[in-house]
Amino acid sequence: xENNQNNTNxxxxxxxxxxxxxxxxxxxxxxxxxxTKCTGTFFYGCASCATLRDDGNGIxxxxxxxxxxxxxxxxxxxxxxxxxxxxxxxxxxxxxxTDAKESEETxxxxxxxIIQTADTKESxxxxxxxxxxxxxxTDxxxxxxxxxxxxxxxxxxxxxxxxxSTHGLAWFPQYVNDKCFKQLHNEMGVQLIRLVMYxxxxxxYCTGGNKEELKALVKKGVKxxxxxxxxxxxxxxxxxxxNPNVHKEEAKKFFKxxxxxxxxxxxVFYEICNEPSGGTTWSEIKSYALxxxxxxxxxxxxxxxxxxxxxxxxxxxxxxxxxxTEYDNIMYxxxxxxxxxxxxxxxxxxxxxxxGLPIFVTEYGICDASGNGGIDEYQANKWMQLLxxxxxxxxxxxxxxxxxxxxxxxxxxxxxxGFTESxxxxxxxxxxxxxxxxxxxxxxxxxxxxxDNFTENEQATTTKQETTTSIEEYKITxxxxxxxxxxxxxxTEYYYQYIITVKNTADKxxxxxxxxxxxxxxxxxxxxxxxxxxxxxxxxxxxxxxxxGTIEPGQSVTDIGIIIYSTEPVTxx
Numbered sequence: 342x343e344n345n346q347n348n349t350n351x352x353x354x355x356x357x358x359x360x361x362x363x364x365x366x367x368x369x370x371x372x373x374x375x376x377t378k379c380t381g382t383f384f385y386g387c388a389s390c391a392t393l394r395d396d397g398n399g400i401x402x403x404x405x406x407x408x409x410x411x412x413x414x415x416x417x418x419x420x421x422x423x424x425x426x427x428x429x430x431x432x433x434x435x436x437x438x439t440d441a442k443e444s445e446e447t448x449x450x451x452x453x454x455i456i457q458t459a460d461t462k463e464s465x466x467x468x469x470x471x472x473x474x475x476x477x478x479t480d481x482x483x484x485x486x487x488x489x490x491x492x493x494x495x496x497x498x499x500x501x502x503x504x505x506s507t508h509g510l511a512w513f514p515q516y517v518n519d520k521c522f523k524q525l526h527n528e529m530g531v532q533l534i535r536l537v538m539y540x541x542x543x544x545x546y547c548t549g550g551n552k553e554e555l556k557a558l559v560k561k562g563v564k565x566x567x568x569x570x571x572x573x574x575x576x577x578x579x580x581x582x583x584n585p586n587v588h589k590e591e592a593k594k595f596f597k598x599x600x601x602x603x604x605x606x607x608x609v610f611y612e613i614c615n616e617p618s619g620g621t622t623w624s625e626i627k628s629y630a631l632x633x634x635x636x637x638x639x640x641x642x643x644x645x646x647x648x649x650x651x652x653x654x655x656x657x658x659x660x661x662x663x664x665x666t667e668y669d670n671i672m673y674x675x676x677x678x679x680x681x682x683x684x685x686x687x688x689x690x691x692x693x694x695x696x697g698l699p700i701f702v703t704e705y706g707i708c709d710a711s712g713n714g715g716i717d718e719y720q721a722n723k724w725m726q727l728l729x730x731x732x733x734x735x736x737x738x739x740x741x742x743x744x745x746x747x748x749x750x751x752x753x754x755x756x757x758x759g760f761t762e763s764x765x766x767x768x769x770x771x772x773x774x775x776x777x778x779x780x781x782x783x784x785x786x787x788x789x790x791x792x793d794n795f796t797e798n799e800q801a802t803t804t805k806q807e808t809t810t811s812i813e814e815y816k817i818t819x820x821x822x823x824x825x826x827x828x829x830x831x832x833t834e835y836y837y838q839y840i841i842t843v844k845n846t847a848d849k850x851x852x853x854x855x856x857x858x859x860x861x862x863x864x865x866x867x868x869x870x871x872x873x874x875x876x877x878x879x880x881x882x883x884x885x886x887x888x889x890g891t892i893e894p895g896q897s898v899t900d901i902g903i904i905i906y907s908t909e910p911v912t913x914x
Contacts (some may be wrong), residue, residue: 350396353511356527360886377654385452440757443813464521482570484607487670492645492734502572502734503776504533505749506704508741509578509899512556516740517558520758522565525740530776535574535612535703535736536562538595541581546595547588548581550650554597567608574703574736575599583619585629592629597636604641611637611787612703616676623651623659631831634668643875647672653868654704655682658689661696672701678747679724680717681710681870681902687727694731702728702735707768708746710868711838712738712825716746716767725775737772820844821856823913826902836867841883841901845892852891855884869903879914881905 483494493498505525507516517536525531536559539545546555559575562777566573577592579585585592587769596611603609613633617626630648637646646668650660654676665671675690694700707721708714728735742750750756756764765773820843827838841858845851858881866876873884881903889898 347909351778369741381824385830417862435565474724482608483573485572486643487645487672487699490694491732492672492699492701500734501729501732502533504531504571504734504736505740506535506574506576506736506738507537507562508739508748509539509542509545510539510555511550513743514558515740515757517565518757519565519568522562522569522571524758524760526569526571529773531571533572533574533734533736534562534566535576537576537577537578537615537739539580540592541579545581547591547679558594559599560602562604563606563609567606572608572610574610574612574647575603576615576703578615580616582717583617583624584621585614585617585649586625589629589632592633593636597640600637600640602643606644606909610645610647610701611641612647612649612674613637615674616653616703617649617651618653621651625662626651627660627663627665630665631667634665634671638668643670645670645672647703648675653710655686655689657693657698657700658696661693661698662749664698672699674703675700675832676702676704677724678708678710678712679721680708680715682718683723687724690727690733691731700731700733704738705735706738706747707771709826709838709869709902711746711827711829711836712747714838715837718771721771722775738767762908781805817881820846821854821858823858825913830837834908836906837911838904839902840899841872841903842897842899843885843889843892843901844897848894850891850893853885854890854892855882857882859914860905860907860911861886861909861914862909863905864905864911867904867906870901871898872901872903874903876905879911 379625483500485492485494485500487493488497492501493499507513510517524535525534538555538559539550541548544550546552563573576587577595579588582588592613596613599609599611613630625853626649630646634646637644648660648665648671649659650673651672654674657673657675660673664673673693675686677686690700705724706712707718710891727733729789737749738747739749741748742752742754744752746766747768748766749772750760750764751766751769754760754764762770822842822844823839824842825837826840829836841856843854843856860879860881862874863878864881866874866881871889873886873887875882883901883903885898887899892898
């Protein structure tokens with residue numbers, strides 16, 4: 342009996358020893374240690390003093406305190422975001438090792454490696470934009486809207502698009518191809534294509550053009566622009582008819598079809614009347630717009646619609662005083678040609694912006710208003726700096742090899758794509774450089790009526806016409822010379838652009854002047870600049886504006902110009 346009891350005790354001792362050994366092994370495996378900083382025990386960290394276990398390298402490493410752990414737990418319930426810089430700094434400050442610098446670098450690297458969400462880059466860029474409040478350009482298509490006087494993305498960031506306008510699709514269809522559009526976007530930096538559908542003119546949509554073929558070109562253009570990550574404007578190019586109401590019923594049908602096709606596209610703009618002119622008032626344009634816009638809105642409820650303004654899309658303050666308020670996402674056009682339109686039109690634009698008008702420059706050139714003549718890079722760069730300042734989007738006229746200054750390709754270039762620098766005209770080279778960010782206005786100050794940055798038109802060919810008229814003002818003799826700079830025909834009308842120089846040939850200051858210029862047929866004024874004009878039959882009457890009425894002895898005023906037209910060819914008498 343006693344021996345049995347002894348055996349039992351021995352078995353208990355052996356069992357206790359075995360259990361102790363097993364527990365010790367488990368403690369080693371699980372990392373349970375006595376805290377070296379307090380009396381607590383723990384597995385991987387002491388809840389009392391937050392000491393990590395000794396990993397066997399002689400270094401006690403510490404983690405965040407209990408309060409910090411609670412903060413992190415609370416944060417974990419919110420949406421995961423890229424940590425702010427201040428959060429990273431806080432964590433680094435808390436992590437203290439004997440090799441602090443190495444540990445910080447390791448922690449930072451580890452953290453960067455872990456945080457790899459699909460929208461990390463976008464979040465960082467959005468955060469940067471918000472902080473800097475900068476104007477963005479975009480290389481990816483995103484949904485846009487009109488916010489106040491600005492074109493913005495859905496987050497309210499101002500978006501500025503820069504691009505190119507085609508010439509008339511009926512006349513230069515060859516450039517509507519995928520390779521051309523791809524090169525424009527990938528190599529030149531074009532973000533926007535304007536597809537020009539002439540409503541009238543020779544073979545226009547409403548004047549003998551093949552409507553199905555023309556619409557097919559628009560559809561191809563939208564596809565190629567979309568495939569290559571660009572925005573696209575579908576432009577109803579009112580020009581020869583001057584008043585958009587002339588072909589209003591055709592415009593309704595056209596935009597109904599376009600809106601049905603592109604209602605779900607985020608990159609399509611509708612420009613419903615290019616350049617109302619010939620005395621067309623804003624009330625007439627607005628009335629037209631209020632018939633076209635609801636047709637588009639039946640299918641595309643939030644697509645951006647662009648409305649032309651009076652006098653070749655220059656009188657933007659007229660629209661600003663009486664804007665379209667019945668619909669959202671409406672913008673208004675301003676067009677300029679740098680060698681013609683300078684400070685006065687820039688002031689008109691800024692005034693309209695200050696009145697809250699959202700402006701889109703759907704067409705501009707760096708030559709004169711005819712699309713031909715000389716290039717004025719100085720004024721062009723002043724314009725671009727102003728557009729950049731206000732985040733105004735723009736499209737340059739034009740993608741073609743037409744024998745005129747505004748074309749970006751030389752007339753000798755027969756390529757449809759794969760253009761090289763040698764294929765670009767002077768306007769084309771300026772355009773590419775502008776897209777790459779070079780808008781240095783240089784030292785092109787006007788001096789003695791000459792602009793150092795004014796490039797002669799090497800492509801234009803015109804018939805020489807010139808006349809000189811004597812002017813008397815308080816017995817002071819002056820001379821007005823009209824020189825033909827360009828001429829063209831639409832098929833039914835003949836257009837002539839004249840540059841007018843007024844010279845004071847006396848030895849006294851001329852404080853006012855007026856001139857009459859005669860033609861051999863009746864004329865109508867299309868547009869003019871730096872002068873006040875009226876026509877009476879075959880006589881053109883010119884008076885100065887505020888800044889060029891005074892001419893010093895021997896000096897000249899040279900920045901005066903006008904475009905006239907007639908139903909028959911005319912010349913100066």
